[in-house]
Amino acid sequence: MTQPPHHDAVTSLMRQVARDIVLPRFRNLATDDVEEKAPDDLVTIADRESEDALTAGLSMLDPDARVIGEEACAADVSLLDGIDRGQVWIIDPIDGTNNFAAGKSPFGIMIALVEDGVTQAGWILDPVSGRLCHAAIGNGAYVDSRRVVTRPSEGVLPTAAIATYFLGAERQADLKSRADGKFSLVAIPRCAAEQYPRLVLGINDIALFEKTLPWDHAAGALFVSEAGGVVRRPDGTDYRVGDTRRGMIGAASPRLWDDAARILFG
Template structure:
């Protein structure tokens, strides 16, 4: 992965955040927020950010298809592009529910996939300026410093378990059979924050039910390249062209991943 590509994407994300997300942050009018689905909103900032990112990424790498969250929501046929030879994946505003009420965390996620596998990812926090990057086989970086994932060091591992999209019976089973083995913390409702929390030692593990490509492509690669482990509960790799399949574990180390995966495998159906 060329340094020039990396620099161009990072510059685009910073510029987009400044001109769209930060411009509207804590200034949204009522008519600039709408419901996209149950418990899922979209704002004018999502739309403006995706347009700017898509146009910029098309200039950086014209041969790549583009799959943006809002465009795919409007046209389901766009999902088919996730298996293209080369594909940009855009989450223009991750953590929109937080952003819409004027609080952090929120961020931008961009990934580059090749034949359904993520080969590069960028995670940007507009408020702090933190930029996480990863390239397949080349490691993970935070603000230009190479990162090695680390656990929290807590005697009882710290877990952020997302129950938002889990059905009622499975939720009860998770709380009975999995939760007692961990110190539970609230989820940030923002993958652009959750994956860095795991890699940087704030959380040890996280469990996701819904695994859409724009939420997870960049974060999965970032965590794996940092030396943690993110994969399906059965250990199979996450692929962006199979992102509608449920279930994903992120862990600060392979050992922590294996422990949670084993507990899940023994959990009653």
């Protein structure tokens, strides 16, 4: 296995933050440790402390690379300017914060290393199980030290996890009508750090995302692609950091992606 630059240091940093910051706060949050950034969008003290620690650690690895975290961008959206130029570390300090704040899994820590809008390496850590999904461009996808490739789920119909809670009622109804009899709709985990591994591990075949913020998707899209899956915009263009459009389809194979695009958007 060829490791991406800084792999061991990034992995060690993520596990340390999970152990020392995230897990001690899990199911141990006071009322004033949780805030609502926007309707149905929470942030906790653990998100902020995790991002601070990850930012400090990544900054030491490569002083020439910018570090952009979700919570820093929530405070100053201008940090996203030029995210597709040069080398950038992108941090999601706790993905699935609503789950974390409710005291349930899944949630995860996600880091991506991006150069000129193209993700070079990505890491997704499940703090509870310790599972580390990671990939480097051109070098395959791994769960811990085991190389993985996508495989279909075992259902009669392909399983599709469709995030509809950001969509209007008319579009929700349209998607469900289009999927009826063609896909088996399953609940989404409300956590990209779990949804992307599900596309690789034979749990889900298709995932439809509406919001495509970089910290939610840079690492996961690379992981799926390196495992043999496909992550593209509905018009067929590959996902790229810095593209601010909404809507994306992830699939466990090119054929499944083609079917999803035709059925859900055709």
